[in-house]
Amino acid sequence: MTDAARARRGYLIVFAALVALTALELAVAQTLKANRQTMIALLIGLALAKAGCVALSFMHLGSERRPLKLLVAIPMALPPLFAVVLMLEAAWRHGAR
């Protein structure tokens, strides 16, 4: 198998994984409504897995040199950190009223 054929096979595998993860997300959202915290944790995990597949495989970030990976990864880590802090604060303020 040539390098190009191997690469295409890899893309098709990632595509199948993305479709499967999307279907799994729908199933989780529809069946775990009663257990909301578990549902949210699973959905966030699945979304991050899908985002990782796209970034590492389709965007070829996985095969780039370390400086470029860090250039992307470090700023991308900030919004989720802000999100956790801000949402916890908003929920606390709502509970304190």
Place this chain on the structure above:
Amino acid sequence: MSERVDTAAPRRDAFDLGPATAGKLGMWIFLVTDAMSFGGLLLTYGVARAGSPDWPDPARHLGVNFTALMTFVLICSSLSMVMALGAARDRDRRALVRWLAATIAGGLFFLGGQAYEWRGLIHEGMTLSGAAFAAAGHGDARFCSTFFAVTGFHGLHVLTGVAYLGVVLARAARGRYTDGAGTPNHVEIAGLFWHFVDLVWILVFTFVYLI
């Protein structure tokens, strides 16, 4: 005095990006800043929702199944984009043009689906201000404004991406990336933008529609 010749292997620069071109680096930097914009919008959505006592259930008001189909189409267009890059690297002009056309078709389907969805939601009383929505007792008005802000901003990116790929397609059809001294660099750079649009939608679909 004889000169000392350094025969040791050259030290790699700490910021060695290897084969990544300046254009690719520039696009990645742009995407990181664009991610900050989307991050800000999604954070606003999250903070508003976390602090609201009457946030509506998205499944009751938004068409989750239809949006799942739109998500699937966008994922397909991401696949066709990476196949287009493969064709460019193989210097196969016809395959490159076909895959680019498929990618653009996926983007246009997504835009059409979003327009159809927005039309239905506006008809049911969801507007940018959310005033009518809240007055009808459906819940927090910010549900509407954050929804339209997030999906509208993303839709603008899809529209821009379709236009960008249209230019790339026109150049590809003339052999710019496959014939003679042409290189696939520009196809790869355009592909980064398109994959980013898909990646952001993956997050928007989860946070806005499913959670």
